[in-house]
Amino acid sequence: MAVEDSYTSPMMTPTGGGEDVLKPKAQWNAQEFESSKWNKKAMHTILCAMDENQYKLIQNTRIAKETWDILEVAHEGTEVVKDSKLQVLETQFELLRMDEIECFNDFEVRLMDIVNQSHQLGDPYSDRRIKQKIMRSLPDRFESKVTALEENSSYKDIKPSEVIGRLLAYESRKGLTSTPPKKQKGIALKASKVEKEESEDSDEDMTLLIRRLKKFYKSENKGFGSKG
Template sequence: MSEFGTSKEGASSVRPPLLKGDNYSSWKGKMEAYLSAIDDRVWMVIEDGFTPPTVTAEDESIVPKPKAQWSTEEFGASKWNNKAMHALLSAMDESQYKLIQITKNAHEAWKILETAHEGTEVVKDSKLLVLQTLFEIIRMEEHECLNDFQVKLMDIVNQSHQLGDPYSDSRIKQRIMRSLAPRFESKVTALEENVDFKKMKPSEVIGRLLAYESRKAPTSSSPKKQKGIALKTSKVEKEDNDSDEDVAQMVTRFKKFLWLQRNDSKKVEPSQEKSSIKGIQCFECGGYGHISKACTNLKKKRNGKEMATSSSDSESVEDSSSDEEC
C-alpha cells in the first residue's frame, strides 16, 4: 500500500489535511495553517522558495555546492524546505503526488498544485467572475437556517480569497444584511442603526443574528407548523362536511321511504292484500284466510235466522186471519 493518503484527515492535529483533487480550495487554506503551525519559516519557504547553494567551477560555470561545504545558514534553509516538502507529500493521495513527483522544491511543488487546480491567470479571472456573480445574487431562503446560509456565503468568500480577490469585512457585512430572509428585517434595521455597526466584524454580526434566530425559533417555524395545522384542519373540515352530506342524504332517503310506505298502505294490490291476510284465522268457523265479519258461515246463520223469523211472522198473520173469519 502506498504511503500517500493512508492517514485519515482530521484524526489528529499532527496529520495534515488530505488533498484528493476535488477539495483543493479548502485544502489550500487548511494546508497553509498546517505549515505555519510547524514553523513560520516552513511557510516562508513555500512563499519565497528555496535556492540550493551553488559555487562557481573552474570553468566559470555554476554548479551545485557540495553539502560538505554548506554553511550553517544554508543547512538551515534546506531544513525548512525539506520539512515543507515532507508535509506536502504527506498531505495528498497517489494521484496528486504524481503531479509533483519530479520536484524537490516545496515552493515549486506548491505552484504546480496551484496551477493544476486553479488554472492559469486567465482561468483564475474566469473563476473570479463566476464567484463575484454568486456573491452578488446569493439569497437566504425563507425556511433556511442562518448557519447553512453562512456556510454558502463564506465558501464563496474563501474561494475568492484563495484566487487572490479577498473581500473586505465591510463588503461581507453588507452582503449578509442584504441577503437575509424577510424574517430578519427588524433585526437588520436594529443592527444598521447601531452606532458600533461599522466596527463590527462579520463574525460578530453573524453571532448577533444567530442569537436573534435562536430567540425567534418558535416564531420562525410557526408558518410551517401553521401550514400543517391548516392542512389538517381543512382535512377535518372536509371530512365533517362529507359526514354532514352523508347524514343529509340518509335523512332524505328515509323520508322518501316513509312517504312511499304511506302511499303503499293506501293503495294495496289485490294480490298483496290476499297474501297479507292468508295467515289470519276466523273466530267464527276456525278457518284461515278471512276474518269473522267476512265469514260465509256467519252470513248463512244470519240468513237462516232471518228466514225463520219471517216464516214465523207469516204463520202468525195467517192464524189471526183465520180467527177473524170464524
C-alpha cells in the same frame, strides 16, 4: 520563506574552469546549510498534506517553490482560470438572497461557501462587505433586527461572525423560520390520509357490528320458532 523564494542547490565552478557543478556538501557555508534546511522543512510540510493523486503531480520535484507552483496551478488553475472563477463567485455573491422559506443557518452556509472560495483564490471579501451583504439579503421578517443592529453605535466594529450569531439567536427566539409550502402540503395530505384511513376503519367496524347483530337476531328468531 522556502516556498516564496525558490531554493537552488549550491553550485561551484571547477578549478580548471568550465560549467558550474554541484558543490560538495562538505564545502557548504552556513547560509547554504540554512537554505537547504528550510527547503527540506517546506517540502516535508507539503508532502505531509498530500494524498496519493496529488503526490503523483510532484513526485519528481525536490524544490519546495516548484512543488508549490505545480499544486497551485492544479488546484486554482492559471491566472486566467482563477480570474474566471472569481468572476463567477462575485456574480453569485451579488445575486445571493435569503429565501422567504429558508432558515438563516442555510443562508449563512451558502454565503460563507462563496466567501471562503474567494478567499482561497486570493481575493477575500472585507468584513464590511460581508456584513452589508447579510443585512441587505434578509427577508422582511428580519427587518426590526436589521434596523436595531445598524442603529447600534458599535455596529461598524462588529465582526460578521457576531452579526451572524445575533441573527441566529433572533430567529430562534422569535421562531421566525418559515415552513415551506410543500411541507405544509405534505402534512395536509398526510392528515387527510390518516382521516381517510380512520374513516375506513370506522366503516369496517360498523359493517362488522351490523353483521353480528343480524346473525344474533337470526339465531334468536330460530330459537323462538322451535319453542312454539
